[in-house]
Amino acid sequence: MDMALGIVDSTEIYIAVPSHCNTPSGGAYWVEIESKPAGAGVEDSELFRLLVSEAITRASPQDSLVDYVLEFYIKKGSDSIKAEEPARLRDFPLGPNADSEWALVPGVTVSTPAGDFSCEEKSRSIVHEKEIPTGRVKLVEKRNDRWTVWFSQGVPIFHLVRCSIERSKETETVPAIPGIPSSGKRESQTVAELVGFGYDAEPIISVDP
Structure with a gap:
């Protein structure tokens, strides 16, 4: 979104x-x-x-x-x-990222189309800042990605129940110069959610050995 x-x-x-x-x-x-x-x-x-x-x-x-x-x-x-x-x-x-890089919250109940799950919630924010020289000034691009992921042992293989990534991005000029506007914060979000799971999956396609 x-x-x-x-x-x-x-x-x-x-x-x-x-x-x-x-x-x-x-x-x-x-x-x-x-x-x-x-x-x-x-x-x-x-x-x-x-x-x-x-x-x-x-x-x-x-x-x-x-x-x-x-x-x-x-x-x-x-x-x-x-x-x-x-x-x-x-x-x-x-x-994989070490658990020490994430904030962990156990025992979080998450409801999805596949049912309700008791999950471990893991979250972290990743901040990126990039400078782009443009003559007498430079553009500074700032981006913040916040990840929140919920895992449950009740889901086979990957244990993933839901994943949310919230992104924000903005740029500014340094030093600020009249007539060169900074871009306002732009936000987007990606959400992945479990809708079903099962066992004994049959292959969709096959390849010759």
């Missing part, structure tokens, strides 16, 4: 871990992620199928997703499945 422009859109995301297999480098899981606009059909969907090493559970802060993805496939709409190079995922950081 872009609060400044009054724009709201929604995306449905399906995540499944349909199977486990053994590879020359050890055990791995097939993971499927499907994304499409809310209410859209298959033609507007995008499906990712990844073979992810079990070693991902021991990820380090400097790691990225490419370090653990052994195979990577994409299917857009009704198009055929295409194999992709896992190197495309190099820019996706993966390392």
Whole structure:
């Protein structure tokens, strides 16, 4: 939701871990992620199928997703499945954040379309400030991202019940100069919420071994 422009859109995301297999480098899981606009059909969907090493559970802060993805496939709409190079995922950081970086609140009840859950709430704010020189003055861009995430052991695999990201962004000139206005604060919010979960998922697509 872009609060400044009054724009709201929604995306449905399906995540499944349909199977486990053994590879020359050890055990791995097939993971499927499907994304499409809310209410859209298959033609507007995008499906990712990844073979992810079990070693991902021991990820380090400097790691990225490419370090653990052994195979990577994409299917857009009704198009055929295409194999992709896992190197495309190099820019996706993966390392977990230490609990010390988050404010933790246990025993928070969260209601979702999938039911009510007793959750651990984790929140943190990340402040970014960037200076952009422009001749005699510089633009200072300030951004604040506040993350709030709720986890429940009652949800399998990822334990994620809800995630909210509130963003604010503004710029100003230093020094302030008449005729060069600063931009007001612009706010947006992204919310992900669990709508259902289950067990024994069947793969949406299959690939040749």
